[in-house]
Amino acid sequence: xxxxxxxxxxxxxxxxxxxxxxxxxxxxxxxxxxxxxxxxxxxxxxxxxxxxxxxxxxxxxxxxxxxxxxxxxxxxxxxxxxxxxxxxxxxxxxxxxxxxxxxxxxxxxxxxxxxxxxxxxxxxxxxxxxxxxxxxxxxxxxxxxxxxxxxxxxxxxxxxxxxxxxxxxxxxxxxxxxxxxxxxxxxxxxxxxxxxxxxxxxxxxxxxxxxxxxxxxxxxxxxxxxxxxxxxxxxxxxxxxxxxxxxxxxxxxxxxxxxxxx
Amino acid sequence: xxxxxxxxxxxxxxxxxxxxxxxxxxxxxxxxxxxxxxxxxxxxxxxxxxxxxxxxxxxxxxxxxxxxxxxxxxxxxxxxxxxxxxxxxxxxxxxxxxxxxxxxxxxxxxxxxxxxxx
Numbered sequence: 001x002x003x004x005x006x007x008x009x010x011x012x013x014x015x016x017x018x019x020x021x022x023x024x025x026x027x028x029x030x031x032x033x034x035x036x037x038x039x040x041x042x043x044x045x046x047x048x049x050x051x052x053x054x055x056x057x058x059x060x061x062x063x064x065x066x067x068x069x070x071x072x073x074x075x076x077x078x079x080x081x082x083x084x085x086x087x088x089x090x091x092x093x094x095x096x097x098x099x100x101x102x103x104x105x106x107x108x109x110x111x112x113x114x115x116x117x118x119x120x121x122x123x124x125x126x127x128x129x130x131x132x133x134x135x136x137x138x139x140x141x142x143x144x145x146x147x148x149x150x151x152x153x154x155x156x157x158x159x160x161x162x163x164x165x166x167x168x169x170x171x172x173x174x175x176x177x178x179x180x181x182x183x184x185x186x187x188x189x190x191x192x193x194x195x196x197x198x199x200x201x202x203x204x205x206x207x208x209x210x211x212x213x214x215x216x217x218x219x220x221x222x223x224x225x226x227x228x229x230x231x232x233x234x235x236x237x238x239x240x241x242x243x244x245x246x247x248x249x250x251x252x253x254x255x256x257x258x259x260x261x262x
Numbered sequence: 263x264x265x266x267x268x269x270x271x272x273x274x275x276x277x278x279x280x281x282x283x284x285x286x287x288x289x290x291x292x293x294x295x296x297x298x299x300x301x302x303x304x305x306x307x308x309x310x311x312x313x314x315x316x317x318x319x320x321x322x323x324x325x326x327x328x329x330x331x332x333x334x335x336x337x338x339x340x341x342x343x344x345x346x347x348x349x350x351x352x353x354x355x356x357x358x359x360x361x362x363x364x365x366x367x368x369x370x371x372x373x374x375x376x377x378x379x380x
Contacts, residue, residue, distance in 0.1 A: 042278050043269050
């Protein structure tokens with residue numbers, strides 16, 4: 001009984017470690033392919049354009065509306081709290097840190113995960129079940145180059161560009177709020193932001209967006225690839241993929257907070 | 263279907279999309295299927311899908327193409343002769359084309375221009 005229990009723990013440990021190594025191997029492979037100019041063939045470029053369209057352009061109108069609504073409310077709360085605690089002179093740096101370093105990239109990554117992450121996980125899972133991936137392999141078509149790389153790159157480009165857009169919208173709605181709530185004119189608001197912004201904030205925004213964009217696509221792809229042979233395995237694959245993706249997003253967020261606090 | 267056929271040329275020979283689709287169009291034209299170029303798989307008949315798959319197989323670097331149970335692939339196929347003729351028209355690279363079928367279908371191949379190996 002005890003022996004079986006120990007064996008069970010051993011098996012689970014080995015399988016967990018091997019699956020982590022397998023995932024890391026897949027990640028490394030994708031990065032190597034990303035750095036190889038030969039991966040960028042005409043077919044891949046066409047898929048990349050389509051993916052950027054579906055991921056970033058297709059979402060733009062609801063994204064702007066959502067960014068404006070959520071942005072206004074949240075920035076309003078931040079500004080009113082800062083006023084309540086007599087931190088008016090720090091409002092510029094509070095807004096910049098909150099919007100650029102934290103909220104914009106994280107919120108964008110969440111939106112893209114919910115919209116495109118699930119779609120890509122399902123797409124790859126269906127292709128895997130239908131053995132379409134095997135057909136591509138039979139024709140010597142590298143599935144990393146043709147299927148995965150365009151999705152990963154589109155994820156990076158989309159999350160980064162939408163994060164920048166989100167930041168701009170949030171900062172604009174921040175101006176509207178300061179105008180009506182604090183009677184602040186545009187030049188004062190602009191001066192507050194410009195004096196508060198640092199290169200560090202731009203670097204954090206870009207690095208976080210790139211990291212978020214990478215995992216937002218990589219994890220659903222990997223999860224879809226690991227789908228079993230039946231259609232009933234598809235929802236399980238999407239479910240597992242999304243859980244892993246959200247854990248990864250939170251992990252990146254916590255890691256960035258830790259690094260910033262150093 | 264253009265996209266379906268041209269993919270291999272684009273990936274393997276780095277051919278631009280337009281040029282790869284031109285090649286695909288040429289092949290489809292040879293078997294009078296130019297009209298399916300812009301259609302999706304769900305809009306095509308079994309015969310049209312079969313020729314698309316065959317042209318795609320011709321694009322690969324492999325020397326032999328196996329066609330397993332053609333009568334099952336194309337449900338309403340009555341005469342194998344038209345199929346063999348079209349395969350010969352398309353097979354400009356002179357690849358080995360092997361049709362694999364069951365003995366029960368043997369009579370359907372007799373008298374036509376292909377070698378039967380048991």
